[in-house]
Amino acid sequence: MTTDAELEASARAAFAAAFDGEPEGVWAAPGRVNVIGEHTDYNEGFVLPVALGQTTRAAVARRTDGRVALASVQHPGQRVELDLADLSPGTPDGWAGYPAGVVAELRERVPGGVSVLVDGDVPAGMGLSSSAALSCSVALALRDLAAPQLTTADLVDVARAAENDFVGAPTGILDQSASLLCTAGHALFLDTRDRSSEQVPLDLAAAGLVLLVVDTGTTHSHATGGYGDRRRECERAAERLDVPALRDVPDVAALAPLDDGTGEGSVLLRRARHVVTEDARVLEVVRLLRDTGDPRAVGPVLTAGHASLRDDFQISTVELDTCVAAALEAGAEGARMVGGGFGGSAIVLVEDASVDRVTEVITRRFREEGYSAPRTSLAVPSPGARRLS
Ligand code: GLA
Numbered sequence: 001m002t003t004d005a006e007l008e009a010s011a012r013a014a015f016a017a018a019f020d021g022e023p024e025g026v027w028a029a030p031g032r033v034n035v036i037g038e039h040t041d042y043n044e045g046f047v048l049p050v051a052l053g054q055t056t057r058a059a060v061a062r063r064t065d066g067r068v069a070l071a072s073v074q075h076p077g078q079r080v081e082l083d084l085a086d087l088s089p090g091t092p093d094g095w096a097g098y099p100a101g102v103v104a105e106l107r108e109r110v111p112g113g114v115s116v117l118v119d120g121d122v123p124a125g126m127g128l129s130s131s132a133a134l135s136c137s138v139a140l141a142l143r144d145l146a147a148p149q150l151t152t153a154d155l156v157d158v159a160r161a162a163e164n165d166f167v168g169a170p171t172g173i174l175d176q177s178a179s180l181l182c183t184a185g186h187a188l189f190l191d192t193r194d195r196s197s198e199q200v201p202l203d204l205a206a207a208g209l210v211l212l213v214v215d216t217g218t219t220h221s222h223a224t225g226g227y228g229d230r231r232r233e234c235e236r237a238a239e240r241l242d243v244p245a246l247r248d249v250p251d252v253a254a255l256a257p258l259d260d261g262t263g264e265g266s267v268l269l270r271r272a273r274h275v276v277t278e279d280a281r282v283l284e285v286v287r288l289l290r291d292t293g294d295p296r297a298v299g300p301v302l303t304a305g306h307a308s309l310r311d312d313f314q315i316s317t318v319e320l321d322t323c324v325a326a327a328l329e330a331g332a333e334g335a336r337m338v339g340g341g342f343g344g345s346a347i348v349l350v351e352d353a354s355v356d357r358v359t360e361v362i363t364r365r366f367r368e369e370g371y372s373a374p375r376t377s378l379a380v381p382s383p384g385a386r387r388l389s
Pocket of ligand 1: 042173175341
């Protein structure tokens with residue numbers, strides 16, 4: 001395992017190579033997996049993410065010429081440089097849109113401009129929030145260098161605004177909150193409405209369990225995918241039910257008025273039913289972790305979350321469904337797809353002693369179905385964003 005000191009040294013060296021100077025510091029922000037609470041954040045509900053060990057590092061130095069220079073170890077040859085005044089939604093685009101969006105949000109704090117080198121190992125497009133890791137590492141850097149009065153909640157808003165307004169990905173606050181607020185050994189129980197949160201101990205190793213992440217190799221793009229459609233459907237359902245957000249629907253029975261006999265009514269009912277039952281699942285998982293302290297107990301709730309995303313929210317894929325089914329057949333405690341949907345990764349809660357067998361069964365099933373081989377890693381609840389130097 002690479003240490004923070006090694007990551008920092010390598011980001012410093014990459015900065016020096018890209019910009020011919022020294023950064024003022026290096027910051028790291030992790031990707032995340034959400035244990036439960038998918039598509040609840042923009043409905044003002046509950047989420048329960050953990051931070052991953054994989055991070056994005058940002059090596060940053062302020063400038064004096066009013067320019068913004070962005071370079072990425074993962075995108076060599078795609079260095080971007082422009083006047084601070086020329087930053088505008090979509091310019092620059094691609095990976096550089098995320099750090100540029102954060103700089104644009106905070107441009108008054110860095111009037112002389114900034115040089116940013118990013119380096120990271122959160123896989124992109126896999127539902128593990130590489131984009132939030134990128135924007136949060138830069139947001140934290142600019143806070144420490146130039147805007148010390150900003151709170152962590154402000155940084156969540158800055159990073160989210162960068163993604164929503166600059167990149168054009170209509171996300172909620174799950175990913176940015178997870179990256180900035182998670183702590184090692186815990187899941188973050190967050191109420192996305194009032195932003196209150198609790199660190200819930202999640203000691204998988206003590207229970208003899210691991211959380212396996214299976215990357216199906218199918219990618220998604222929130223900016224162009226069905227994510228925005230689902231958001232709009234949820235908004236329409238809340239409007240029809242005359243509640244501020246689906247968070248305010250007390251139970252599934254209260255969704256009945258949505259089903260007005262039209263095709264649209266039954267679609268809205270399904271979408272809303274996912275959100276209402278998913279909020280309940282978050283509360284249930286938190287209760288199980290608090291009361292029993294045994295993460296094994298949450299397995300069936302995760303699996304129920306998958307069925308809801310597949311059948312009611314309809315954002316799963318054949319690869320994700322195959323992965324979950326194969327994992328359960330092979331004896332996993334629970335499994336579900338994670339993230340925005342339409343591809344990406346699944347998580348599998350499994351006995352440490354069975355992880356190799358479960359991985360083998362999933363891999364074999366993928367081969368039989370003609371899908372490309374899945375990649376697996378373990379999610380260990382890790383620290384949130386931090387300054388490395
Ligand atoms: C993406 C978004 C989040 C959240 C999840 C689904 O990761 O960025 O805000 O909506 O999808 O839970």
